[in-house]
Amino acid sequence: MKIDSSVAAVVTGGASGLGRATAAALRDLGARVALFDKNKELGEQTAAELGALFCEVDVMDEASVDAGFAKARAAHGQERVLVNCAGGGRGGKTIARDKQTGEIVPYKTDDFQWVLGLNTVGTFRCTVKSAAGMAALEPTPEGERGAIVNTGSVAAEEGQIGQVAYAAAKAAIKGMTIVLARDLSSEGIRVNTILPGIMDTPLLGGLKTRAPQVYEGLARSVPFPRRLGTAEEYADLALTMIRNGYLNGETVRLDGAIRMAPR
Template identity: 80%
Template sequence: MKMDSNAAAVVTGGASGLGAATVKALRDLGVKVAIFDMNAETGEKKAAETGALFCHVNVMDEASVDAGFAKARAAHGQERYLVNCAGGGRGGKTIARDKQTGEIKPFNVADFEWVLGLNTVGTFRCIVKSAAGMATLEPDEDGARGAIVNTGSVAAEDGQVGQVAYAAAKAAIKGMTLVIARDLSNEGIRINTILPGIMATPPMLGVKTRAPAIFESLSKSVPFPRRLGHPEEYADLAVTMLRNGYFNGETVRLDGAIRMPPR
């Protein structure tokens, strides 16, 4: 499939960080892009900068996602590409003890459900909606109709203390990738997942401002190169996964060879 002005894409979480870098990379190729994001101010600004379309979308809400796809398709036509970057976490150990009183504090199950709802269910919801639309397209000479990229995390494989909800959510995204690739194979739709390591996204850049020593330590913990990953490096891999017609059903770490310690 050619990535040019005849093609359309949707990027969830596209207002900042990994998603914003992916929006720019796709727009640089001429692809028509719709940004799905909850942050209207940042999303509108990024859309204006890149020539993309902003759609105010909450991936945890069915009606909101439906409205986003309807708006994007009315403007750009049916998308051939979907990149899922929307996500987030709420930290906490499975059970913890109060340092002063010794009181046992269980992890809030509602928070666990929220993290899975945002990351795993939100990703799957957008996959289902987008794939159903892609299946209506005419296939190219290879029989291809579309391609999808998901965002997991290295936490899917080596989650740290206090990351139980986030690690579970990202591991679920990893686990469903091959199954979805098989489900969609007869429709000519590919899907792959990226597991980023420590990336220079806005939350991590905030650490650099608040606690430069911690930021420096995190950078040095990466075997090589000894720095945080650039969002543009994520975007480059996402575009490769979308463009390479034989790239399917894979989960790939993008992490400078880091393996996260327990803490």
């Protein structure tokens, strides 16, 4: 798919990190970009800086997502590109022990459901609604109506201690990739997933000042290059997945060849 001013795109989690970098890369190619994010202040600031449209959206809320797509489509037309970057986690072991009392503390089911709701269900919700809109478009000369990029994590394959909910959520995103691609193939819509490794996003970037030794240790754990990945490298792979018409149903690791240890 050629990315230019004729293409409308939606990026969830677009106010910062991987989403912001992807939105910026799409804008650099002329695409009309809408940012979905819960953070209104940062989202409006990012949109102004990039020349994008901000839509205050909680991907865990059906009505909020519907309103976001309605606003984006009213301004830009039906999107041909969706990049799902919204996500997050709540850490904790399946069961832990209180360090003072030795009491067994189970991981809360509510927290498990919240993590799956944000990552897996949120991604699926936006994918379904975007694909339904894409299906109404006229196909390109190559027969394409749209391209969707989802965001998993290397935790989908090597979840660490304390990542039971996050690993499950990201593994589900990886698992549904080929099924989404097959389900949507008759409509000319491609679906691929990126599994990022340790990325230098705002979530980890603060370690540079708060705990530089931890940050440097993370960088040294990557075989090559010995550093954290950048949001721009994620965006570059997302653009490849959008532009390469034969890339479909794939999950691609972006991790410097790291394989995560148990902790």
